[in-house]
Amino acid sequence: MKKTIVLAAFALCFSAAAFAQRPKLDLPDYEFSPVVENPVTSVKNQASSGTCWAFSTISFVESEIIRINHIKDTALFPDLSEFFVVSHSYSERADKYVRLDGKLQFAAGSEADDVLHVIKDHGMVPQAEMTGMNYGYELPAQSELDAVLKAYIEAVAKVPNRNRLTTAWKKGFDGILEAYLGKYPETFTVDGVVYTPASYRDALKFNPDDYVTITSFTHHPFYTKFAIEVCDNWRWDEAYNVPIDEFMNIIDKALNDGYTLAWGADVSAPGFTRDGHAFFIEAPSKASGSDQKRWTGEDGQAPEKVSPTEMVPSQEQRQADFDRKILTDDHGMQIYGIATDQFGAKYYMVKNSWGDTGKYHGIWYATEAFVKGQSLDVMVHKSALSSEMRKKLGIK
Numbered sequence: 192m193k194k195t196i197v198l199a200a201f202a203l204c205f206s207a208a209a210f211a212q213r214p215k216l217d218l219p220d221y222e223f224s225p226v227v228e229n230p231v232t233s234v235k236n237q238a239s240s241g242t243c244w245a246f247s248t249i250s251f252v253e254s255e256i257i258r259i260n261h262i263k264d265t266a267l268f269p270d271l272s273e274f275f276v277v278s279h280s281y282s283e284r285a286d287k288y289v290r291l292d293g294k295l296q297f298a299a300g301s302e303a304d305d306v307l308h309v310i311k312d313h314g315m316v317p318q319a320e321m322t323g324m325n326y327g328y329e330l331p332a333q334s335e336l337d338a339v340l341k342a343y344i345e346a347v348a349k350v351p352n353r354n355r356l357t358t359a360w361k362k363g364f365d366g367i368l369e370a371y372l373g374k375y376p377e378t379f380t381v382d383g384v385v386y387t388p389a390s391y392r393d394a395l396k397f398n399p400d401d402y403v404t405i406t407s408f409t410h411h412p413f414y415t416k417f418a419i420e421v422c423d424n425w426r427w428d429e430a431y432n433v434p435i436d437e438f439m440n441i442i443d444k445a446l447n448d449g450y451t452l453a454w455g456a457d458v459s460a461p462g463f464t465r466d467g468h469a470f471f472i473e474a475p476s477k478a479s480g481s482d483q484k485r486w487t488g489e490d491g492q493a494p495e496k497v498s499p500t501e502m503v504p505s506q507e508q509r510q511a512d513f514d515r516k517i518l519t520d521d522h523g524m525q526i527y528g529i530a531t532d533q534f535g536a537k538y539y540m541v542k543n544s545w546g547d548t549g550k551y552h553g554i555w556y557a558t559e560a561f562v563k564g565q566s567l568d569v570m571v572h573k574s575a576l577s578s579e580m581r582k583k584l585g586i587k
Contacts, residue, residue: 216464217496221532223556227446228528228540230257232268234553236546238330241299241337244423244455245273245280246544247523248306248570251453252315254527255572256395258449269395272316274323274331275388278372279309284425285344285364289356293348296422299337303453303523303570304428307399313375314388315397320379323372330546336371343367403576403586404430406568407438409510414583419568421520430568431584435506439563442526442539445575451527453570454541457512458522460565462499467549469541469557471501471564498534504564512564520567530556 232253237246253269262268280301288295323331347360378385386394411417416429433441445452462470502508512518528540538556547553573586581587 216462216468216470216499218464218466218468219496219498221468221556223530223532223538223540223551225540226529226531228530229446229449229451230254230262230268231451231525231527231542232257232270234542234547235273235544236330237273237544238332238546240277240331240333242273242277242331242333243523243544244301244303245276245306247525247542248303248453249273249276250525250542250544251303251451251570252306252310252397254451254525256397258451259396270318272318272321272323274372275313275316275321275375276306276309277323278321278368278375279313280305281340281368282361282365283308285340285361287425288344289348289360293345295425297341297344298422299333300423300520301425302419302421302423302428302455302520303568304404304424305426307402308426308428310392310397311399314390314392315395316376316379316388316391317381320376321373325373326371333371336367339367340364401572401574402570403573403584404428404568404570405438405441406430406432407435407506407509407566408432408513409506410514419520421567423520431586433580433584435504435509435563437580438566438569439559441571441576441580442562442569443529444577445571446526446529446539448575450572450575451525454524454526454562455520455567455569456522456524456562457518457520457565457567459517460561462501462561463555463565465549467551467555469555469561469565470499471504471558471560472499473502498532498536501558501560502564504560508564518565518567524555526557526562526569532556 232250235246235250237243249271253271256262256269284297288297326332343364347356350356376388378387380386381391406419411432413432413434416431418424418427418429442452458469460471462472509518524544525542526539527542530538530540532538537559539559539562541555541557543553543555545553549555573581576584576586
């Protein structure tokens with residue numbers, strides 16, 4: 192979801208090649224102990240698709256359904272279709288792209304609020320009703336679909352008939368989506384009950400209007416709303432802007448009160464490892480001295496296995512990084528808990544959508560500094576906010 196990285200490799204919402212360019216961190220063998228661990232569904236694999244935004248937000252929605260309906264039995268946890276959302280999103284983005292004469296990003300990336308729009312307007316369906324796997328692969332592989340859709344919509348946006356569009360172009364576009372991702376189910380049966388996508392949403396008691404997105408930047412006034420200026424925010428959804436310390440307090444309060452959060456973050460920094468760790472660090476210096484010794488070892492000695500020394504995040508740093516395109520929306524994940532390591536350091540427990548990967552089988556442990564320094568935004572149920580914060584933001 193960032194710069195040309197996403198355009199080059201949709202597989203992870205972040206290029207796997209970028210990991211190869213990162214320093215090898217010689218970390219201790221961490222032992223993490225959960226302090227707060229809210230329910231999440233199983234780790235999924237977005238594979239070769241740039242749909243982290245859908246996987247992470249659908250995971251968040253599933254956790255909300257578990258919370259709202261007080262579901263205790265994991266066998267009864269919901270498993271919702273990501274590609275029902277992705278397909279509707281692509282169809283609606285095509286309309287806007289054409290209306291704007293192609294002056295809009297058209298790619299697989301999007302953001303969490305997009306999912307809420309689709310659920311509100313179209314409902315939701317179980318994964319079994321629309322797997323999005325109509326093209327002979329075992330895991331998502333969207334590069335061909337992305338290329339076909341982009342070429343098609345670019346041709347339409349040029350209005351080849353010179354003065355007007357045909358009435359057929361949208362049927363053709365939606366036909367491509369249906370061929371690759373499947374047909375939208377009109378009705379389906381769950382536990383003997385027949386539902387439509389809208390009635391299934393309502394039966395699960397999920398109300399998209401109950402959710403808010405929170406961010407923290409200084410180029411807009413605090414305690415107001417603005418559309419975050421990233422290309423993936425193609426619907427121009429607005430987020431509430433708060434100081435970064437209050438942003439972190441919102442996360443902590445929500446987790447401690449039993450909520451999870453959909454998280455948009457930048458994972459291009461060297462401290463986001465392939466093994467399930469996220470530290471807010473700079474790339475190691477190549478200059479000689481103690482820092483190089485700590486990272487690479489000198490005189491034939493192995494590097495010391497220690498937790499990295501992290502940078503100190505700040506409001507000023509975040510704004511500078513956003514303005515320089517260092518901090519943006521690489522990747523969507525779900526924050527669902529708080530843990531400590533054996534040294535007493537605090538981490539956020541993060542569910543990723545890269546399958547059973549890393550040391551923790553698809554779970555990442557992100558330090559407080561990483562979340563504070565690298566977050567673009569979070570989405571949470573409005574009732575997770577304190578009454579004081581809701582009053583500041585004008586949320587009822």
